[in-house]
Amino acid sequence: MTNAIRHIVFDIGKVLIHYDPDLPYKRLIPDEAERQRFFAEICTHEWNLEQDRGRTWEEAETLLIATHPDHAEHIRAFRQHWHEMVPHAYEGSVDIMLGLIDAGHDVTMLTNFAADTFAEARKRFDFLNRPRGVTVSGEIKVIKPDRAIYDIHAETFGLDPAASLFIDDTLANVQGAIDAGWQAVHFQNAKTLKADLERFGLST
Template identity: 40%
Template sequence: MKPQAVVFDIGNVLIHWDPLPVYDRLIGPARRQVLFDAVDLFDMNRRVDLGEPFAALVRATADAHPDWRDEIMLWQKHWMEMASPAIDHSVRLMQALQTKGIPVFSLTNFGIETYELAAGHYPFMRAFDRDFISGHLKMIKPDPAIFAHVEDTSGIDPAALLFTDDSAANIAAAAKRGWQTHLFDGPEGWADRLVKEELLTKEEAH
């Protein structure tokens, strides 16, 4: 079935997201490793993605770990550095699809405040035909419920949704529901997939 809508993850598909190089630069790799072993900052981020307030949660986490307070607060101060730069080729693919009248949705694990922060830097994040943002929905990938919500809200047959994500777990969850999927490992491969599905020509995709 030819896809009727294309669904993009955002982090590491449309923008880079990785806190580790930022912390390595700020406090050094060795101290960063000790910090991340002592404090589960990725779980803190997961809670943000589930809708908890970003700034308040970072402060609460810092207060709960006074020995690491300054380092934890770097997560808020330097967050945009962790979410950069944009993956320009992926952004062009999104825009090329929309130019041809193909609906493009976001389906992303992203906090409410952090999404607004990122969208202020990346205008394309306000250009999706539909937004499915975990912080607002209070559920995150790969929970099947978030995929069901996309289906129910869009009214599109799961088999007519083409989804790209850099997470194998998220791709597996979508495929289990009958979605067409592409495990993102770079924009060139994604461009080739869009050409294969006859959504874009080679000239439009590259």
């Protein structure tokens, strides 16, 4: 590798903790076709992403209920049952992150997350408090893969982008980090992450 890695930056959702909006809705909307239509047309990924960008849940719910009043209960259920969408951590990748910290590496986190649900996650998953710090999109109102969020994170935590390794499960976010001058790897599972880290000369 051309640059030695001095900073390791983890994404959170689907890297350290599991996230699946379908989990509570399998109970709330048992019919699969109806449930898929609900996510495709009402509580869409794009709608939820705006909460990651800093929009309040109250604003988000009001917006959708105005156009889909018959679905008000299911729209409000998204936030009400959010805790069911994040049922567990990925022990393998959490162990890797904690091992890097214990080995003396500089570890931070950079995540697309609504501010209030991140605060909830931090209470439930104590390992989220172990890294040196975190940039939460909902707090700064910028989301990955916007170039600004990588620059803000680097400036906030004093990172040299060329010496920073970003780990994310979404290819667009990995590319966003590369475009910002970072090094980055696409997270698939703990085994491939361990191999990726070894390629960069990092061990836990």
